[in-house]
Amino acid sequence: MHPAPTHASRRPIGARERALFANFYRRELTLRYLGSTTGFAWALVHPLVLLGVYHFVFTSIFHATGFAGQSFLAFVAVALWPWLAAQESMQRGTISIAGYSGMIRKVAFPHEIVVYASVAATFTLQLIGYLVVLVVLKASGEAIHLRGLLIALPVWVIVLVGVTGVVLFLSALQVFIRDIEHILMPVLMILMYLTPILYPLTLVPASLRPWVALNPFSWMVGRLRDALLEGRMALHWADAAAVVVSIAVFVGGLAVFRRLSPHFEDFV
Amino acid sequence: MTALLALADVGKDYAKVQPRGGRSRLVWDLLRGRSATHVFRALDGVSFEIRRGESLGVIGENGAGKSTLLKVIAGVIKPTRGTMKVDGRVGALLELGSGFHPEYTGLANIELAAALLGLAPDEIADKRDEIIAFAELGDHIRDPIKQYSSGMVVRLGFAVATALAPDILITDEVLAVGDESFQKKCIAWIERYLADDGTLLFCSHSMYHVQKLCRHAMWLKDGRIEQYGTAADVTYAYLAYHEEKEARAKRAIPLAQAATAGLYAIQSLELDAGDVERGTHLTVRGDAYSPDGRAPVIVVGIVRADGTPVFGVASDMDRIALTRIAADRYGFELTLLALPLQPGKYSVRAHAADPEGVRVFDHVERPLFVRGATRELGLVHLQHRWHDGIVR
Numbered sequence: 002m003h004p005a006p007t008h009a010s011r012r013p014i015g016a017r018e019r020a021l022f023a024n025f026y027r028r029e030l031t032l033r034y035l036g037s038t039t040g041f042a043w044a045l046v047h048p049l050v051l052l053g054v055y056h057f058v059f060t061s062i063f064h065a066t067g068f069a070g071q072s073f074l075a076f077v078a079v080a081l082w083p084w085l086a087a088q089e090s091m092q093r094g095t096i097s098i099a100g101y102s103g104m105i106r107k108v109a110f111p112h113e114i115v116v117y118a119s120v121a122a123t124f125t126l127q128l129i130g131y132l133v134v135l136v137v138l139k140a141s142g143e144a145i146h147l148r149g150l151l152i153a154l155p156v157w158v159i160v161l162v163g164v165t166g167v168v169l170f171l172s173a174l175q176v177f178i179r180d181i182e183h184i185l186m187p188v189l190m191i192l193m194y195l196t197p198i199l200y201p202l203t204l205v206p207a208s209l210r211p212w213v214a215l216n217p218f219s220w221m222v223g224r225l226r227d228a229l230l231e232g233r234m235a236l237h238w239a240d241a242a243a244v245v246v247s248i249a250v251f252v253g254g255l256a257v258f259r260r261l262s263p264h265f266e267d268f269v
Numbered sequence: 270m271t272a273l274l275a276l277a278d279v280g281k282d283y284a285k286v287q288p289r290g291g292r293s294r295l296v297w298d299l300l301r302g303r304s305a306t307h308v309f310r311a312l313d314g315v316s317f318e319i320r321r322g323e324s325l326g327v328i329g330e331n332g333a334g335k336s337t338l339l340k341v342i343a344g345v346i347k348p349t350r351g352t353m354k355v356d357g358r359v360g361a362l363l364e365l366g367s368g369f370h371p372e373y374t375g376l377a378n379i380e381l382a383a384a385l386l387g388l389a390p391d392e393i394a395d396k397r398d399e400i401i402a403f404a405e406l407g408d409h410i411r412d413p414i415k416q417y418s419s420g421m422v423v424r425l426g427f428a429v430a431t432a433l434a435p436d437i438l439i440t441d442e443v444l445a446v447g448d449e450s451f452q453k454k455c456i457a458w459i460e461r462y463l464a465d466d467g468t469l470l471f472c473s474h475s476m477y478h479v480q481k482l483c484r485h486a487m488w489l490k491d492g493r494i495e496q497y498g499t500a501a502d503v504t505y506a507y508l509a510y511h512e513e514k515e516a517r518a519k520r521a522i523p524l525a526q527a528a529t530a531g532l533y534a535i536q537s538l539e540l541d542a543g544d545v546e547r548g549t550h551l552t553v554r555g556d557a558y559s560p561d562g563r564a565p566v567i568v569v570g571i572v573r574a575d576g577t578p579v580f581g582v583a584s585d586m587d588r589i590a591l592t593r594i595a596a597d598r599y600g601f602e603l604t605l606l607a608l609p610l611q612p613g614k615y616s617v618r619a620h621a622a623d624p625e626g627v628r629v630f631d632h633v634e635r636p637l638f639v640r641g642a643t644r645e646l647g648l649v650h651l652q653h654r655w656h657d658g659i660v661r
Contacts, residue, residue, distance in 0.1 A: 017387030024384040028373070107367035108385055109344030177296045260300055266345050267283055 025118030086127035094168035102269035149228030163247030166254030272318035280350035282308035324469040326483035334492040363435035366426030371415035404428035419446040476504040512576035533565040533621040547641035554602035566626040574614040612641040
């Protein structure tokens with residue numbers, strides 16, 4: 002005798018999607034980072050190590066100055082974590098579909114949940130690291146305006162939405178064209194140096210500045226520094242543009258993803 | 270009662286990727302909403318229905334489209350042509366062991382299976398113990414299932430299916446793994462599930478299991494339904510098809526080839542009648558080539574059209590020395606007395622073996638049709654007597 006059937010069809014719409022997202026999200030956090038014993042710690046420490054290396058290279062070797070009157074640490078830290086969140090999301094998210102190949106071949110479910118869970122897990126870890134670092138910097142006497150988080154957190158959300166769109170696009174292509182992940186590595190590396198993360202936009206020659214400023218991540222870095230380092234809370238037209246762009250990128254990425262995802266089963 | 274699941278003229282094409290640059294072109298075609306230019310028809314014109322409480326066996330050779338069909342039913346792929354209707358009351362459709370992730374522990378996979386049916390972890394909390402108990406995996410339930418044996422994975426699959434009680438259960442070759450006693454347990458479980466009005470789609474290469482568990486069966490061949498009917502009829506026809514295919518593969522060896530390769534080979538095989546009445550005599554005669562002048566051993570037998578052997582005998586069993594009719598040729602002739610075969614299609618087979626009776630070289634067969642009006646069952650007519658009216 003088996004128990005009464007569970008009537009999944011009578012559940013509220015989206016219940017299955019939510020349950021799956023929660024499951025995949027937990028899986029991404031635990032398997033990916035806890036898989037190795039030091040995984041979770043490493044995910045948080047990795048940006049700190051990077052920050053330390055940059056600090057050593059730029060201040061001890063190059064004796065770089067001119068960080069808008071800020072210490073190099075605070076100047077880079079406010080921009081580094083969200084950039085790493087975006088970069089890691091793209092790297093991991095692009096290949097995320099392959100990790101679910103067995104399920105995709107056998108069970109019907111919206112494949113975009115895989116991408117959402119992958120990106121969400123990466124952003125969660127980097128945001129935790131970010132908040133901890135901001136508090137530590139503040140406590141150690143750096144001029145951090147915690148009130149600026151009222152701007153910074155929405156900026157993270159806008160970046161999250163846009164990056165998710167990009168990852169949807171890339172991950173769908175990756176299923177068919179395996180080179181995507183290999184091309185992505187150097188592209189992200191170049192993008193990082195073209196984004197004013199390790200240097201202020203003011204050091205860029207005036208003729209090139211508009212081009213660098215076109216990079217959406219330049220907007221992100223600028224807004225975070227304004228809010229957290231300067232305490233400037235005013236909104237700009239560029240913010241509205243960023244919202245529109247990130248939503249457009251998301252919608253476009255999702256459209257491409259949904260066109261291709263019915264065919265994943267044959268290619269994963 | 271309406272059908273739980275109804276497929277009408279379902280077809281599925283798969284894109285064939287060209288070797289160079291094909292993938293990029295394929296993506297471009299898909300993005301523009303065009304269908305791929307080179308396709309392979311995995312399924313074509315498949316129509317059937319399943320009602321509640323029904324069990325349908327799906328059989329066919331590798332590459333016949335069985336897996337594609339299961340994927341269409343599970344909703345993993347959309348059919349290229351035709352429609353599939355699922356009754357609105359179907360709560361859950363589960364393929365046994367399908368949602369498992371190899372990196373997950375048994376416990377995590379239980380939660381995943383629940384999530385795939387839309388259940389949050391707390392909603393299956395009370396069922397978890399039931400599943401763990403049924404699976405009998407002990408402490409292995411905390412190990413990643415990639416460390417499990419295939420039998421253990423199926424056991425966990427059955428445990429999950431038991432607790433989550435899907436309306437339609439799909440199984441793809443699950444009984445192929447595991448030992449005899451485990452198979453018995455699974456079969457007992459499926460029989461109970463069917464008795465409780467569960468609906469089963471059973472994909473298997475084991476005709477025995479299909480006959481045992483399924484009322485109906487469907488034979489897929491090259492993406493089309495070759496035959497749909499009762500499990501007995503369809504499995505019988507399928508086995509007969511395989512038998513014929515094998516017989517075509519094994520054939521008589523021509524004299525020239527036998528001579529160069531030094532093989533014993535039957536050169537002729539005749540029946541005195543290819544169409545006989547039950548109970549009459551049947552004479553089989555022929556001759557065989559011998560490469561070294563020694564008398565070969567001749568094996569003669571009768572098989573039913575589906576390949577079931579009925580009778581076979583070799584000349585050396587009966588200590589028969591064949592008649593030498595030429596330097597390299599031996600003749601044989603035997604009569605089967607009062608043929609007790611039930612009416613139907615049979616084949617008479619003959620093989621030539623070396624004089625030691627060890628190696629069989631060829632395979633020659635002639636069709637035999639046995640006529641007769643009888644309602645008796647089985648392969649052969651056995652002499653019998655009823656002791657009616659005897660009181661102990």
